[in-house]
Amino acid sequence: MKVNQDFNKLSDEDLVKAIVSSNDTLLFEILxxxxxKMVYNKCRGFSKSDDEAQDLTQDIFLKxxxxxxxxxxxxxxxxxxYAFTYNHCVNYVNRNTAKKIEKQSVxxxxxxxxxxxxxxxxxxINQLKVEKLKKALELISPxxxxxxxxxxxxxxxxxxxxxxxxxxxSAVKMRIKRAxxxxxxxxxxxxx
Numbered sequence: 551m552k553v554n555q556d557f558n559k560l561s562d563e564d565l566v567k568a569i570v571s572s573n574d575t576l577l578f579e580i581l582x583x584x585x586x587k588m589v590y591n592k593c594r595g596f597s598k599s600d601d602e603a604q605d606l607t608q609d610i611f612l613k614x615x616x617x618x619x620x621x622x623x624x625x626x627x628x629x630x631x632y633a634f635t636y637n638h639c640v641n642y643v644n645r646n647t648a649k650k651i652e653k654q655s656v657x658x659x660x661x662x663x664x665x666x667x668x669x670x671x672x673x674x675i676n677q678l679k680v681e682k683l684k685k686a687l688e689l690i691s692p693x694x695x696x697x698x699x700x701x702x703x704x705x706x707x708x709x710x711x712x713x714x715x716x717x718x719x720s721a722v723k724m725r726i727k728r729a730x731x732x733x734x735x736x737x738x739x740x741x742x
Contacts, residue, residue, distance in 0.1 A: 557577055557580055558580055562581070562584070562626070562627035562628060563623055563626075563627050565577065565580060565581055566581070566618060566621055566627055569581065569618055570618055570619045570621075575615075578615055578618075582611055585628070585631055586607060586611070588628075588631075588632075588635075589607050589610055589611070589631070589635050590603055590604065590607045592632070592635045592636065592639060593606035593607050593610070593635070593639055595639075595695075595696070595699050595703070596639040596640075596642065596643050596692065596696075606638070606639060606642060609638065609642075610634070610635055610638050613634075613638065614631070614634060617634070625713050629710065629713050629714060632714055633713070633714040633715070633716075636696060636700075636714060639692075639696070640692050640693060640696060643692040644692060682737060682741055683733075683737065685741055686733055686736045686737040686740070686741055687699075687733065689736045689740060689741075690729065690732050690733055690736060693725075693729075694725075694728070694729035694732055694733070695729075697711070697715075697722075697725050697726055697729050698726070698729050698730065698733060700714070701726055708722050708723060711726075
């Protein structure tokens, strides 16, 4: 037990190094205890039920144990895990519901051709009614939904998003802008 208490005091990055070098599942449990709630909360945003979110969380940690050696320390471990979780969930949604999402999502060319210009500032997002907003979020792509959730629900900065998504700052800003415009258009025109 004393060994575990000593390992509990390690930084995430040092704990990861210890896990990778020893392949010790007891050390991995410490990492699991630190991050399982955060991972579950991210998975819940992609799932339709608590059980599905719990299954996704378990899948992520199983995959994480195998892939932990790919963490190179270029960012904080929590940022890397966030990206790992995000990518797993997006792949899960795309794999299991791609056809449904394709049928329900708004065609981007239709938005551009409509001539309707929305000023999608933050106040527009904040004023949407919650239930209608949830429905609208289900009608946009998983990538658009997630970038909006990361920005507005999880309050991540543009800099954090550049690290998670591995794209430049201007690309992050453009994706947020487009996702907001699409969400507002769906909210205003596709839901009654």
